[in-house]
Amino acid sequence: MRRNLLISEALGQVDCPPHVLLIAGAPELGAFTLPSHVDAVMLPPFVKTAGSGYVPRTAFDSTKSLLAMRAGIIRATLDLFLPDVVITDKLPRGLMGELDAALDDLSGHTRFVLGLRDILDHPLAVHRDWMADGNEAAIRESYDAVWVYGDPSVYDPRYEYGLSHDVSNKLRFTGYLDPSPRLKGNGQELTHEDRLPARFTLCLVGGGQDGGPLARGFARAVLDAPGRHGLVITGPFMPAETKAELCSLARGQNRLRVREFVRHPGRLLRRAERVVTMCGYNALTEAVTLGVPILGVPRVKPRIEQLIRAQRFADLGLIDVMYPDDASPDAIGSWLENDIPPPPPADQCIDFKGLERLPEFVEDIIPGRLSYRQKPAREVP
Amino acid sequence: MPGDSLRIALFTHDTFGLGHVRRSLRFLRRLSEEAPQAALLLVSGSPALGFMEDLPPRTDVVKIPTMARTGSSGNRPAHLPLPLADLTGIRERVIRETMLAFSPDVLLVDNFPLGSRGELKSTLEALRGSATKTVLGLRDILDAPEIVRRDWMRQGTYDVLDHLYDAILVYGMQELFDVAEAYALPPPTAEKLVYCGYVTDAPAPPRNENGSDGFLLATGGGGGDALPLLTAFLDALPLLPSPTPAILLTGPLMGAADRAALESKASRTPGVTLRTFEPNFAPLLSSAQVVVSMCGYNTTAEILAHRARAVVVPRTWRYGEHEKGEAGGREWEQLLRARCLAKMGLIDLIEPEALTPERLAERIALRAAAPQPDPHTVSLDGVNRVAREILNLASSNGQEGRTIA
Numbered sequence: 001m002r003r004n005l006l007i008s009e010a011l012g013q014v015d016c017p018p019h020v021l022l023i024a025g026a027p028e029l030g031a032f033t034l035p036s037h038v039d040a041v042m043l044p045p046f047v048k049t050a051g052s053g054y055v056p057r058t059a060f061d062s063t064k065s066l067l068a069m070r071a072g073i074i075r076a077t078l079d080l081f082l083p084d085v086v087i088t089d090k091l092p093r094g095l096m097g098e099l100d101a102a103l104d105d106l107s108g109h110t111r112f113v114l115g116l117r118d119i120l121d122h123p124l125a126v127h128r129d130w131m132a133d134g135n136e137a138a139i140r141e142s143y144d145a146v147w148v149y150g151d152p153s154v155y156d157p158r159y160e161y162g163l164s165h166d167v168s169n170k171l172r173f174t175g176y177l178d179p180s181p182r183l184k185g186n187g188q189e190l191t192h193e194d195r196l197p198a199r200f201t202l203c204l205v206g207g208g209q210d211g212g213p214l215a216r217g218f219a220r221a222v223l224d225a226p227g228r229h230g231l232v233i234t235g236p237f238m239p240a241e242t243k244a245e246l247c248s249l250a251r252g253q254n255r256l257r258v259r260e261f262v263r264h265p266g267r268l269l270r271r272a273e274r275v276v277t278m279c280g281y282n283a284l285t286e287a288v289t290l291g292v293p294i295l296g297v298p299r300v301k302p303r304i305e306q307l308i309r310a311q312r313f314a315d316l317g318l319i320d321v322m323y324p325d326d327a328s329p330d331a332i333g334s335w336l337e338n339d340i341p342p343p344p345p346a347d348q349c350i351d352f353k354g355l356e357r358l359p360e361f362v363e364d365i366i367p368g369r370l371s372y373r374q375k376p377a378r379e380v381p
Numbered sequence: 382m383p384g385d386s387l388r389i390a391l392f393t394h395d396t397f398g399l400g401h402v403r404r405s406l407r408f409l410r411r412l413s414e415e416a417p418q419a420a421l422l423l424v425s426g427s428p429a430l431g432f433m434e435d436l437p438p439r440t441d442v443v444k445i446p447t448m449a450r451t452g453s454s455g456n457r458p459a460h461l462p463l464p465l466a467d468l469t470g471i472r473e474r475v476i477r478e479t480m481l482a483f484s485p486d487v488l489l490v491d492n493f494p495l496g497s498r499g500e501l502k503s504t505l506e507a508l509r510g511s512a513t514k515t516v517l518g519l520r521d522i523l524d525a526p527e528i529v530r531r532d533w534m535r536q537g538t539y540d541v542l543d544h545l546y547d548a549i550l551v552y553g554m555q556e557l558f559d560v561a562e563a564y565a566l567p568p569p570t571a572e573k574l575v576y577c578g579y580v581t582d583a584p585a586p587p588r589n590e591n592g593s594d595g596f597l598l599a600t601g602g603g604g605g606d607a608l609p610l611l612t613a614f615l616d617a618l619p620l621l622p623s624p625t626p627a628i629l630l631t632g633p634l635m636g637a638a639d640r641a642a643l644e645s646k647a648s649r650t651p652g653v654t655l656r657t658f659e660p661n662f663a664p665l666l667s668s669a670q671v672v673v674s675m676c677g678y679n680t681t682a683e684i685l686a687h688r689a690r691a692v693v694v695p696r697t698w699r700y701g702e703h704e705k706g707e708a709g710g711r712e713w714e715q716l717l718r719a720r721c722l723a724k725m726g727l728i729d730l731i732e733p734e735a736l737t738p739e740r741l742a743e744r745i746a747l748r749a750a751a752p753q754p755d756p757h758t759v760s761l762d763g764v765n766r767v768a769r770e771i772l773n774l775a776s777s778n779g780q781e782g783r784t785i786a
Contacts, residue, residue, distance in 0.1 A: 069482030
């Protein structure tokens, strides 16, 4: 969701912003505000089961009934909105083919683009899923382009996943989508954070679902030795018990702070002396551009996407990596003590200009339809 | 749609303000308590969804594109500024797809029988032959009777009420405002009316009467319209016989310019605390010495439930048109409500054209010294009654296979 909001915003950075309609499963209502050229249709969400299936999260009795409803809503919305371009995230046919009817209806009028994260998963897993879902066939038949929000010098899905020739031919790299330039030039942005110590390490665990162990390990590491200061962002989905445990660790002293959710983690990142983080796309992209020492502790199951990303970034000398099983308080503590030279400037080895480039990419897909002279980067108040 | 649990859908329009979404969430919460097996679905385009607390269990939301009208006048962040007809078209289709797929036992439509611009008509027609019971929930008072009658004639609403709704629940009292009479409903439609009482939060806690925390509370409701009253309130404060601290709730929908104007004024007035939104409104209401507000449905119902001493100044300009004032047309809902309640001595009314800081100060002082109002004659059981009516309708529609509890 966050990535697609960023993309929607970036598409508005032109003389005459296009109408952008986001269609998405409703995660947490109100966890974000939409820019004025963007509106959203939100659908009841599916959640992944322990296996590889999906089930309705709440009101619906069966996967089938929710699927029928989502497909109906998506189709109705697209038929009437009649977009020039549809950018589909990750799944070319949506969940369980929910997009098929719309792909059919709009063919001939609408350009379809598949947007892919830099790294999806282990090549074998991707191969298996894509075969099962018929993704290559769908791309071949219905998609005009595949955009990868990454950089081939980090990871090249054409080669790694052995994509067929015709699919590879549709593929272009936008570069990583780095939200931080939007924050530039605003020195006053952190006045409300001024109670933070001058030097602290920031710990990020993404949405928090499975971030408990890292957050706990980090918290203990901070408390283990005087002089260490840390701030943990739990994310909105961390289990309540884990959150409570962290809060009780933090209580009564000021070296460890715990927060649930921050709208712009970039602002905190800019203040951090070091960063300990899981290796999701958004967090890592944002963190490596800061030029501070980073310890990446990737998620390794059920997918190894983060592990691959962590390794590739480590190969480029941008981060240190610790396997989650090894990330004990002691191990994190000694990383905090280590003298680490500042990493090389990340933008010299990785392309981070994805967001700036997106309007141009859209223009290439629908020549003349988007007025794409770019506005200067917006400052976030 | 297969499955055997009870299904209930609520449709809430997304015009101005927070009240409608908050009301829907109260119904959903009560329904999920009364019928824990029931699957609940809220369909709305309201941007206010973002300000609301967690959804009850077994509840899903479908958010449809937003029909503008979210900010104050001249500054309407019209999301997705498509031609209105296109937007209506998308909304209409999405609502219909949703309802046909969900196939609820009961669909409750909040306050606007046809939604915005007739968007609900095709859904209601499609449901007519189905097992779904269609229910309209009407606020106690919509507008001046002659305006409602004129609009309903023009929009074909009388036919819709006659043919497309099974029941009409009124969130009010016949003794205060007789809907059938005011809107001239024909007898078959009038028979569908059930008066449910005012919709408020859970029973009010005992009132804090020790007076030790004597403060005034001025609330702007959702906030989009609140500037004139809150400005007058700030001007009235220095005129009070004795200085009293005050809390101002602007409401989250107040436009940035309005808010800045109030902030600068409030900073020059001693003893004033300005807040945007107070999720825990009730404790403030029940401990304030005097409450100053407009007379929107929700705020008024809470005032009654908490037996607060209130001075109200109803809004009569149209929603979001406070900069144009009455040149933008008038709406009578709040004024009619206020007059009914003032007649019963439950609130103190200042007619909008009579509002001056001096008068407001004078009435606040008088109200502070007055005995606490006693609204025992007002039914405040709306949430329970509405939930019960919905569940009764659901169990009467022949789908015995579905589990209620």
